[in-house]
Amino acid sequence: MIVTRQKSFEDILKQVDKGPAFLIGCSECATLCHTGGEEEIIQMKMNLEQKKIIVTGWIVLDPACHLQNNKRLLKTHHDELLQAKKIIVFACGNGIQTVRELAQDADVITGTETLFLGEIKHTNEFEKRCIQCGECVVDNYSGLCPVSRCPKSMLNGPCGGAKNGCCEVDEELECIWDLVYKQLKSKGRLAQLKTIQKPKDWQKATQTRRIVNHDRSQQP
Ligand code: SF4
Numbered sequence: 065m066i067v068t069r070q071k072s073f074e075d076i077l078k079q080v081d082k083g084p085a086f087l088i089g090c091s092e093c094a095t096l097c098h099t100g101g102e103e104e105i106i107q108m109k110m111n112l113e114q115k116k117i118i119v120t121g122w123i124v125l126d127p128a129c130h131l132q133n134n135k136r137l138l139k140t141h142h143d144e145l146l147q148a149k150k151i152i153v154f155a156c157g158n159g160i161q162t163v164r165e166l167a168q169d170a171d172v173i174t175g176t177e178t179l180f181l182g183e184i185k186h187t188n189e190f191e192k193r194c195i196q197c198g199e200c201v202v203d204n205y206s207g208l209c210p211v212s213r214c215p216k217s218m219l220n221g222p223c224g225g226a227k228n229g230c231c232e233v234d235e236e237l238e239c240i241w242d243l244v245y246k247q248l249k250s251k252g253r254l255a256q257l258k259t260i261q262k263p264k265d266w267q268k269a270t271q272t273r274r275i276v277n278h279d280r281s282q283q284p
């Protein structure tokens with residue numbers, strides 16, 4: 065899931081200026097994160113109206129990153145969108161940019177920060193699992209990812225700063241290398257760590273790719 069955090073209301077207000085605004089949420093990740101579901105959109109509408117900002121309408125897209133669905137769903141809000149000077153999107157950075165492709169004169173602004181791909185631990189509790197590096201190496205580490213889960217992205221062993229299994233950068237984090245070591249030890253595969261991993265090739269990171277085609281018939 066793509067984990068997002070809602071921006072502070074003060075930050076949103078600065079971008080909204082005098083409005084009027086149209087609000088857009090997302091039925092999937094942002095709903096699960098409680099950053100852009102129906103409940104949060106309705107609450108945001110009330111908060112903005114208390115500040116005398118006109119909200120011309122709102123919708124929760126299904127999901128915000130689906131261009132063709134968005135075209136169909138936003139058609140039913142055509143007039144409300146035309147009246148808006150600002151469209152505030154409460155979704156991940158992908159959803160925001162998908163909406164922006166369809167916006168006409170209004171500014172599209174973000175109501176959220178996009179953080180990482182994460183696991184839902186408990187309600188409203190998410191843990192980073194992946195930063196989409198484009199060259200997945202978790203097989204070397206018993207299925208655990210030091211690229212995203214170690215603040216220093218250490219690939220060849222721990223930094224040495226961990227205390228009682230907790231990370232020296234943030235003691236609320238478990239040291240991922242502690243887990244990697246324990247996992248490999250329990251499987252009798254510690255020797256695997258003797259292979260020195262080369263630095264990651266960040267050119268492979270998805271950030272550098274503009275289009276990924278999943279149509280197998282077009283793959284070599
Ligand atoms: S190695 Fe890269 S792709 Fe694999 S989980 Fe970690 S960050 Fe994600």
Ligand code: SF4
Pocket residue numbers: 213214215216217218221222223224225226227230231232233234238239240241242
């Ligand atoms: S203590 Fe562990 S998780 Fe934290 S930076 Fe060092 S190796 Fe990475």
